[in-house]
Amino acid sequence: MEFTVIGHWGAYPETNEATSGYLIEHKSSKVLLDCGSGVLSGLQNYVMLEDLDTVFITHLHADHIADMYSLEFATLILMQMGKRTTPLDIYVYCKDLTKLDFCYPEYVKVHPIDLQATVAIGDMTFTFSENIHDVPSCAVKVSSSEGKCLVYSGDTGYCQSIIEFSRGSDVLVLESSFYNVQKGLNNGHLTAGEAGDIAALAQTGQLILTHLPHYGDHNQLVMEASSHFDRQIQLAYCGMKLTI
Numbered sequence: 001m002e003f004t005v006i007g008h009w010g011a012y013p014e015t016n017e018a019t020s021g022y023l024i025e026h027k028s029s030k031v032l033l034d035c036g037s038g039v040l041s042g043l044q045n046y047v048m049l050e051d052l053d054t055v056f057i058t059h060l061h062a063d064h065i066a067d068m069y070s071l072e073f074a075t076l077i078l079m080q081m082g083k084r085t086t087p088l089d090i091y092v093y094c095k096d097l098t099k100l101d102f103c104y105p106e107y108v109k110v111h112p113i114d115l116q117a118t119v120a121i122g123d124m125t126f127t128f129s130e131n132i133h134d135v136p137s138c139a140v141k142v143s144s145s146e147g148k149c150l151v152y153s154g155d156t157g158y159c160q161s162i163i164e165f166s167r168g169s170d171v172l173v174l175e176s177s178f179y180n181v182q183k184g185l186n187n188g189h190l191t192a193g194e195a196g197d198i199a200a201l202a203q204t205g206q207l208i209l210t211h212l213p214h215y216g217d218h219n220q221l222v223m224e225a226s227s228h229f230d231r232q233i234q235l236a237y238c239g240m241k242l243t244i
């Protein structure tokens with residue numbers, strides 16, 4: 001299974017970069033986790049849009065969905081050009097799918113993310129867990145037929161469910177929106193220390209810190225996480241690739 005960071009910024013993208021977006025590839029399957037601002041452009045460095053199978057949207061904040069409707073238009077055009085033959089499946093975690101602004105149901109099939117369900121795509125399965133955030137928000141677990149597993153937190157505050165959901169994962173991609181000194185500023189996000197604590201309790205194989213703040217020294221985030229978690233910790237960056 002290949003994991004590629006398309007965008008790792010919280011809130012807004014820095015120059016030529018993107019907010020949340022992660023590509024998962026396994027055999028011929030290509031899946032996008034979140035589709036924030038800048039993701040649609042950056043994604044095309046790695047895949048042709050007509051080859052994308054499925055998108056999972058963890059919650060409806062702009063830094064996770066800003067390019068989602070542009071992706072619908074791209075799918076429409078690619079299908080009209082005959083480059084793509086099947087509609088794009090988009091799974092969304094939200095209260096009410098009817099409030100979304102998709103326009104072309106013949107090109108994009110929108111599905112609710114059901115926390116009880118497993119979605120199979122090729123030889124991967126996707127499962128979900130509820131987070132703490134200020135809108136409905138879920139974490140996603142990707143498991144391959146080879147028995148490997150990656151968990152992506154989406155946006156979450158500190159909660160037992162993300163620890164349990166991440167237990168034994170090979171790779172844990174955890175948001176780290178804040179430095180330790182900011183603890184308590186917003187209970188819907190993690191500090192780096194909390195991310196390290198979750199990684200340690202979940203006994204994950206390695207931790208990737210993402211959804212990064214636009215200020216401070218990101219190496220400080222790694223130091224803060226490492227005071228809890230003694231395995232490998234990396235900062236996400238645009239174009240980062242891992243084979244899992």
Ligand SMILES: O=c1ccn([C@@H]2O[C@@H]3COP(=O)(O)O[C@H]3[C@H]2O)c(=O)[nH]1
Pocket residue numbers: 010011061062063064155177185186213
């Ligand atoms: O007190 C605050 C509140 C928010 N923020 C950022 O704005 C983003 C808004 O969307 P989000 O919830 O996906 O992520 C949030 C953070 O990245 C912040 O840095 N400090």
